[in-house]
Amino acid sequence: RKEVEQDPGPFNVPEGATVAFNCTYSNSASQSFFWYRQDCRKEPKLLMSVYSSGNEDGRFTAQLNRASQYISLLIRDSKLSDSATYLCVVKGPAGRRALTFGSGTRLQVQP
Amino acid sequence: ETGVTQSPTHLIKTRGQQVTLRCSSQSGHNTVSWYQQALGQGPQFIFQYYREEENGRGNFPPRFSGLQFPNYSSELNVNALELDDSALYLCASSLASGGGDTQYFGPGTRLTVL
Numbered sequence: 001r002k003e004v005e006q007d008p009g010p011f012n013v014p015e016g017a018t019v020a021f022n023c024t025y026s027n028s029a030s031q032s033f034f035w036y037r038q039d040c041r042k043e044p045k046l047l048m049s050v051y052s053s054g055n056e057d058g059r060f061t062a063q064l065n066r067a068s069q070y071i072s073l074l075i076r077d078s079k080l081s082d083s084a085t086y087l088c089v090v091k092g093p094a095g096r097r098a099l100t101f102g103s104g105t106r107l108q109v110q111p
Numbered sequence: 112e113t114g115v116t117q118s119p120t121h122l123i124k125t126r127g128q129q130v131t132l133r134c135s136s137q138s139g140h141n142t143v144s145w146y147q148q149a150l151g152q153g154p155q156f157i158f159q160y161y162r163e164e165e166n167g168r169g170n171f172p173p174r175f176s177g178l179q180f181p182n183y184s185s186e187l188n189v190n191a192l193e194l195d196d197s198a199l200y201l202c203a204s205s206l207a208s209g210g211g212d213t214q215y216f217g218p219g220t221r222l223t224v225l
Contacts, residue, residue: 101153
C-alpha cells in the first residue's frame with residue numbers, strides 16, 4: 001500500500017465549477033500536511049499547508065481529518081489557470097524530514 | 112520564483128555512465144533535499160543534507176550519493192546509470208527549524224538514460 005494515495009483523475013470540469021480532491025495517508029504519526037501544485041514539466045509549488053481546523057486561501061479550502069487520515073482540497077469557481085496536477089504531501093513523523101508525495105490528481109478546466 | 116536553481120536542465124547519458132547534478136539553495140536556507148520523479152508519479156525522496164551532513168535517506172541504492180558544500184549548495188551523484196534512472200531530479204531547499212520547514216523546489220534536471 002502506498003503511503004499517500006490519491007485518485008489520479010483526470011478531473012475534467014468546466015470553468016466556474018467546484019471540484020474536490022481527496023487523499024489518504026497511512027502513517028498515523030505524520031505531522032505536517034500540504035497540497036502542492038505541479039504544472040506540466042515544471043517543479044512542484046506549495047499551494048497551501050493543511051491544518052486540522054481547516055484553512056482557506058481565496059478559492060481554495062483544505063481540510064484534514066486525523067482520525068480518518070484523510071486530506072481534502074476544494075477549489076471553487078475553477079479557472080482555466082487551475083489546470084495542473086495537485087499533489088497531496090505528508091511529512092513526519094518527528095525526525096523524518098522527507099516529504100512523502102502522492103502520485104497526484106490531474107485537473108483540466110475547460111472553457 | 113523560489114530562488115532555487117539547478118543545473119543542467121537536461122542531460123542525456125548512456126547506461127553505466129556516471130552523472131553529477133547540481134543545486135543552489137535559496138539564500139539563507141541550510142538544508143537541501145533531493146527527489147526523483149518518474150513520469151506519472153509523485154517525487155520520491157532520495158536524501159537530505161543539513162549543514163554538510165546526510166540527514167536522512169530514502170529507499171535508494173548506494174550508487175546514489177551526494178554532497179553539500181559550506182555555502183549549502185549540493186550535488187547529487189549517480190553511478191552506474193540504469194535505464195530506470197531516467198526521471199526528473201528535483202532539489203528542494205529549506206531552513207531547518209523545530210517546526211515546519213517548508214521545502215521550495217528548483218526547476219529540476221531531466222535525465223534521460225539510453
